[in-house]
Amino acid sequence: MKKSILISVFLVIATLLASCAGSTQSATNTPIKIGVLYNVTGSQASLDAPSYNGAMLAAKEINAAGGVLGRQIQIVFFDGKSDATVIGNAATQLVETDKVVAMMGFSDSDMTLAAAPIAAKAGIVFVTSGATSPKLPDQVPNYLFLACFGDNVQAAAGAEYAYNTLNYKTVYLLTDQGMEYTKLLSKYFKERYTELGGQAILEDSYQTGDKDFSAQITRLKGNSTQPDFLYIAAGPDDIGTIVKQFRDSGIDKAIMGGDGYDTPLLVQIPGKGATNVYFTTHSLMDPNLGTDPIKKFISAYTAEYGNPPENAFAALGYDTMKLIADAISRAKSTDSKAIRDALAATKDFPGITGKLTYLPGSGVPQKGVTIILVKDQKLTLGAEVVPEKIPAP
Amino acid sequence: MQTNEKKTLSSLVTGLILVAFFFGLLAFINLGTSSYIQRIVIGLCISIILVVSLNLSSGFTGVFSLGHIGFMAIGAYTAAILTLPLSLKLSYLPDLPAWLENTQLSFLPATIIGGVIAMLVALFIGISIMRLTGPYVSVATLGFMVIVNVVLTNWDSMTRGARTFSGVPPYTNLWWVGGWTVVTIYVIWRLARSSFGRQMMAIRDNYIAAQSLGINVLRMRLLAFCVSAFFTAVAGSLWAHFIQSFSPKAFLFDETFNIIIMLIVGGMGSISGSVIGVVGITILSEVLRNAERGVNLGFVQIPPVYGASQILMAVIFILLIIFRSEGIMGKRELDFSRIFSFLFRKTKRKEAASQ
Numbered sequence: 223m224k225k226s227i228l229i230s231v232f233l234v235i236a237t238l239l240a241s242c243a244g245s246t247q248s249a250t251n252t253p254i255k256i257g258v259l260y261n262v263t264g265s266q267a268s269l270d271a272p273s274y275n276g277a278m279l280a281a282k283e284i285n286a287a288g289g290v291l292g293r294q295i296q297i298v299f300f301d302g303k304s305d306a307t308v309i310g311n312a313a314t315q316l317v318e319t320d321k322v323v324a325m326m327g328f329s330d331s332d333m334t335l336a337a338a339p340i341a342a343k344a345g346i347v348f349v350t351s352g353a354t355s356p357k358l359p360d361q362v363p364n365y366l367f368l369a370c371f372g373d374n375v376q377a378a379a380g381a382e383y384a385y386n387t388l389n390y391k392t393v394y395l396l397t398d399q400g401m402e403y404t405k406l407l408s409k410y411f412k413e414r415y416t417e418l419g420g421q422a423i424l425e426d427s428y429q430t431g432d433k434d435f436s437a438q439i440t441r442l443k444g445n446s447t448q449p450d451f452l453y454i455a456a457g458p459d460d461i462g463t464i465v466k467q468f469r470d471s472g473i474d475k476a477i478m479g480g481d482g483y484d485t486p487l488l489v490q491i492p493g494k495g496a497t498n499v500y501f502t503t504h505s506l507m508d509p510n511l512g513t514d515p516i517k518k519f520i521s522a523y524t525a526e527y528g529n530p531p532e533n534a535f536a537a538l539g540y541d542t543m544k545l546i547a548d549a550i551s552r553a554k555s556t557d558s559k560a561i562r563d564a565l566a567a568t569k570d571f572p573g574i575t576g577k578l579t580y581l582p583g584s585g586v587p588q589k590g591v592t593i594i595l596v597k598d599q600k601l602t603l604g605a606e607v608v609p610e611k612i613p614a615p
Numbered sequence: 616m617q618t619n620e621k622k623t624l625s626s627l628v629t630g631l632i633l634v635a636f637f638f639g640l641l642a643f644i645n646l647g648t649s650s651y652i653q654r655i656v657i658g659l660c661i662s663i664i665l666v667v668s669l670n671l672s673s674g675f676t677g678v679f680s681l682g683h684i685g686f687m688a689i690g691a692y693t694a695a696i697l698t699l700p701l702s703l704k705l706s707y708l709p710d711l712p713a714w715l716e717n718t719q720l721s722f723l724p725a726t727i728i729g730g731v732i733a734m735l736v737a738l739f740i741g742i743s744i745m746r747l748t749g750p751y752v753s754v755a756t757l758g759f760m761v762i763v764n765v766v767l768t769n770w771d772s773m774t775r776g777a778r779t780f781s782g783v784p785p786y787t788n789l790w791w792v793g794g795w796t797v798v799t800i801y802v803i804w805r806l807a808r809s810s811f812g813r814q815m816m817a818i819r820d821n822y823i824a825a826q827s828l829g830i831n832v833l834r835m836r837l838l839a840f841c842v843s844a845f846f847t848a849v850a851g852s853l854w855a856h857f858i859q860s861f862s863p864k865a866f867l868f869d870e871t872f873n874i875i876i877m878l879i880v881g882g883m884g885s886i887s888g889s890v891i892g893v894v895g896i897t898i899l900s901e902v903l904r905n906a907e908r909g910v911n912l913g914f915v916q917i918p919p920v921y922g923a924s925q926i927l928m929a930v931i932f933i934l935l936i937i938f939r940s941e942g943i944m945g946k947r948e949l950d951f952s953r954i955f956s957f958l959f960r961k962t963k964r965k966e967a968a969s970q
Contacts, residue, residue, distance in 0.1 A: 263922040300908070301921040306858050306865060307658050308904065314651045331779045335860035361781050361860070400768055402778035402862065429765075 253296035254289075254556050256281075256546060257322035257346075259312055259337055260539075264304025268458070268485075269329040272532040273351050273539030274299070277326065279526050280543035290550045295543075298322055306336040313337040317344040323556045324349070324549075324565075326369075326542045329535055331355045331402055338362040347562040351542040352535050354481065355406060356615035359585025367565060369542040369578070372586040373403065376480050376502040377410035378609035379591035380453070383500070384478060385418045387605070390450035392421045394442055396464070397455045400430030407480045408455035413613045415453075423449050430457060435467045442473070451476040458482050462491030469495025476500060484533050489599050499596040504534040504575040506594055506603050515574040534575065541573035576606075586615070629952040634797055641793045653789060657857055659897045660792035661850050664799045666877045666889040668846035671803050673875075674883035674946075675812060676839040677819030678745065681871055682756030683847050685763035686733040688866035690848025691855035692767060692774055693729035695783045698722060698856065703782040710772035722786040726795075726852040733848030737841045745836040748822065760871065767863035774863070781860035787853050795853060799846045804886055806842065815839055816884075880935060881942050888944025895943070896928070903927055 258277055260270035281295045289295060298320045300312035316322045317340060325341045328334045329352030338348040338358075342365035349367045350358065356372030384390045395412060398404035412422055424445050426438045442452075452475055456464055461483050468477065469492055476498045483501035506512050509520045509530065519540060523531045531537060548571055550556060553564035568587075571578040576590040593604035644656050665687065672678045697720045699707070704716060720728070744755040767774045774780060806812055814835050817825040826832050855861060881892020903924035910917045935942075 263925060299919075301904070303904075303925070305869065306861060310858060311651060311654050311658070311901070314649075314654055318649050318651050332860065332862050332865070335779055335781050336858060339859065355779075400777050402776075405777060429768075 251293055253294040254291070254550065255296050255298050255320055255322045256543070257313075257316035257320065257325035257327075257341075258297050258299045258543075259302050259309060259316070259325065259327035260299075261302040261304040261328070261333065263301055266302075266304045266328075266330055266333065269352060269533070269535045270302075270327075272536035273327075273329060273542075275523070275527055276531070276536040276539030276541075277351070277543040279523055280540045280547075282526070283522070284544070284547050290547050291554065291556070293556075295547060302328070302333060302337075304333070306332060309333055309336040310340060313340040317341065317346060322346065323558050324546050324561050326351060326539075326546060328353055329538075331358060334358060334366070335361060338366045341365060344558075345562075346558045347565055349542050349546060349565070351538040355402060356586045357406075360615070364566075364585075365562065367580065367585040368587060369545055369573075370504060370538055370575070370587075371589045371591055372612075372615065373406045373480065374410040374613045374615055375586075375589065375609060376591050377407050378414040378612045379593065379607050380478055380480070380500070380502045381411050381414035381418060381420070382609050383502075383593055383605060383607060384451060384453075385415060385420050388451070388476070388500075390420070390476070392423050392447070392449045394445075394449040394452045395422050395425045395455075396438060396452065397425070397427045398430050398457060398460065399427045401457055403480075403482065404455040404457060407482075408453070410613045411453055411455070414609075414611065417611075423447050428460075430460065432460065433463060435464055436471075439468060439471045439473070443471070449475065451478060453478050455479060456482055458485040458487065461485070462487035465499060466492035466495050474498065481534065484535075486533075489596065489601070494599070496596050496599045500593060500604055501596075502591050502593055505537055505592050506601060507531050507534055507537065508601060508603075511601075511603050513574070515572075519574050537575050541575050541578075545571055545573065545578065625952050629955060630801075632955070633951060637797065638793060641789045645789050655897065655901055657787060657789060657792050659893060660789075660796045661853050661857065662874065662877060662893045662897060663796050663890055664792075664846055664850040664853070665874045666881065666893050667799055667803055667886055668843040668850070669874055669878055670883065670886065670889045671806065671815075671843040672836075672839045673878060674885070674889075675807055675819060676815040676836055677822070678756075678836055678840060679750075679753045680756040680840070680843075681753045681875070682758070682760035682763075683843070683874065684866045684871045685756075685760035686737065686844040686847040687851035687854070687870070688763050688767060688863065689733045689736060690726070690729035690851030691861065691866070692780070692851075693732050693848070694722075694725040694852035695780060695855045696773065697725035697728060698784055698786065699782060700784065707775060707780075707782060708772070722791065722852075722856065726849055729852045730845040730848040733851075734841045734845045737844035738837065741837045741840045742833075745833055745840060760867070764863050764867060767866075777862060777864075779860050779862045783855050783859045785856060785859055787857040792853055792857075795849055799849070800886060800890075802842070803846070806839075807886065811835065811838060819884075876932060879942055880932065882944035882946065883942060884946035885942070885944040885948055887949040888942055888947075891943055891949075899931070900924060900928055 260274040261267055262271045262274055278297060281297050284290060285294045298316060302309040302312060316325060324347050326349045328350050331353050334350045334353045339362050341348040342362045347365050349369050351369050354370050354373045356374045359366045393415060395408055397408040424442060426441060454464055454477055456479060465477060478500040480501060481503040484503045489496045505516055509517055519537060520530055523536060549561050549565035553560040566580055569579050578587045578589050580587055590606050590608050592606050595602050595604040644653055669683050672680050701719050740759055744752060747755055768777050814830045817830060818832050818835055822832055877892045877896050878889060880896060882888030907920055907923040909919040
């Protein structure tokens with residue numbers, strides 16, 4: 223009995239060692255390996271799985287068109303399982319065993335920071351497709367890039383649009399205190415909005431996962447002055463409930479927020495209440511109202527996976543893969559350092575989520591923001607804007 | 616009397632052999648393997664510390680705690696705040712009190728302070744919740760974990776709130792985790808074997824009977840809870856300096872269930888069982904994680920199925936609980952002196968045969 227246990231333990235260890243020993247070929251027409259890390263299981267799956275599909279679609283298109291530098295692109299993928307320890311292990315495998323030339327992935331700061339330092343240590347660049355904290359690149363200098371806009375950019379875009387275009391001069395600010403994303407978003411929004419001359423007449427907060435907002439609603443209704451509109455910094459899981467409860471209580475003022483609103487729940491949960499809601503996001507994923515590249519992307523994605531893109535994160539994953547491929551072709555080399563330098567010099571890259579440029583020394587791109595207006599339960603394109611002034615990260 | 620002394624000596628020798636073997640293994644891993652394997656071993660040792668210390672309160676004393684990850688969080692945050700380089704402190708945590716803003720400690724004192732703070736917290740909450748029994752104590756400790764999480768999320772000036780706490784120096788290496796693993800196992804093994812340990816087990820098995828024998832139930836439970844909180848916080852500090860960036864949401868239900876599963880699989884009330892549980896589950900989940908990416912068996916190519924590893928693990932746990940509900944080791948321990956003497960006798964016999 224004991225012996226058999228011992229043998230099976232050895233077998234398991236042997237399998238483990240065998241699975242780590244990768245092949246190390248280096249002929250010139252072998253595929254270019256790009257490491258892709260997403261959490262297709264666990265709490266991050268709703269954002270990461272579409273991103274991963276988008277990245278695979280992009281690689282497929284690139285390869286069909288002849289690849290990069292005459293070589294095919296090979297995605298080396300690991301599931302991060304929404305667990306920092308697993309992500310650290312997987313990133314180490316990508317560096318050591320698979321010897322990838324660049325890495326991409328994730329829609330969350332914690333997850334990105336679990337992988338990017340490991341890549342940076344090996345001189346490999348990491349591009350995050352969906353983590354929007356503008357503070358991220360400073361924490362892994364020179365080797366961490368955002369392919370999406372920073373939260374300071376989308377907050378500023380929202381503030382300018384509300385103040386200048388919609389002519390709203392006073393705001394009620396509700397912030398989820400449980401997430402880095404929402405806290406930063408509301409901080410940047412307030413900074414830009416008050417700078418423009420707007421006034422925050424009441425600020426309130428809640429915690430991620432709260433189900434009852436009657437206390438906040440009562441406080442708002444009891445306030446002596448009523449705001450022109452509401453800026454609610456919320457994540458995808460809560461926003462539907464929030465809009466529903468505010469609308470049900472008779473508040474019909476405009477509601478505005480960030481890309482956390484980019485979920486089907488925003489329209490599904492509030493039902494009829496889902497109107498007069500604005501939010502800033504990466505692109506409008508609509509087969510009729512989107513831009514031409516988005517329409518093309520939606521039909522290609524639908525043909526590949528049998529369903530239209532779940533959210534804008536699919537387009538971000540797609541753009542990120544193409545961005546890296548673009549950097550490799552401009553670098554004319556698969557040397558990690560050359561790829562990093564070429565990526566940092568990206569100018570006017572025509573992504574489907576907007577034109578992208580990295581200014582010298584910055585890992586946060588200059589990128590346009592799409593503002594969407596939800597009207598009578600339908601998403602419509604409000605505007606595409608580039609903010610005039612962006613709060614410092 | 617003589618036999619007793621002989622027994623102590625032989626267990627001392629066995630212990631020394633085991634420790635020497637363990638450090639030899641670490642030296643080999645340090646020099647001879649990739650940093651991927653090293654990362655797995657570091658994670659494994661941290662889990663061993665977590666599970667062995669959880670075993671002291673849940674397995675030996677019968678206080679089934681669902682809140683230990685709260686102590687891990689306390690250890691991680693305390694130590695990380697103390698070791699964060701001064702320049703980073705100024706930009707990441709500008710609102711710290713002045714005396715803390717200008718303090719930077721090395722790894723060992725920071726880890727110990729983290730442990731001591733967790734221990735004091737355990738003492739404070741333990742005085743009230745260690746009076747509870749059975750499922751009530753589990754629920755109360757679970758509540759404690761949630762409270763810790765809410766405090767960490769909202770104490771912006773100390774913890775950066777929900778934002779990622781990053782910039783923690785990468786102090787954790789094989790030697791630190793190896794050393795702490797040995798210390799943890801030694802202390803808890805000694806405690807479990809002492810008269811304290813006997814009293815704890817008596818409380819676990821029948822606390823009314825134990826009370827009638829004059830055992831101070833509250834004091835014993837508090838002792839187990841506090842010691843176990845100390846080492847859990849130590850593991851938290853090691854983890855923080857290993858992962859380097861984390862936020863309060865890392866210390867919630869996922870991690871709680873991870874260590875409880877390892878504890879149950881290994882056997883509640885057995886230290887060697889805890890180690891076996893952790894090693895088995897860690898290796899199995901790593902192998903499955905690599906296998907779920909698709910395997911080429913020569914004659915057939917299995918496509919990648921992400922999430923299959925979690926499903927397979929769950930099936931294995933269910934089977935294990937059905938067929939061996941007390942875990943791999945139950946309440947027994949591996950008796951190394953017997954294993955050694957068995958091996959020794961075998962070689963002796965072989966020598967005799969060859970002569």
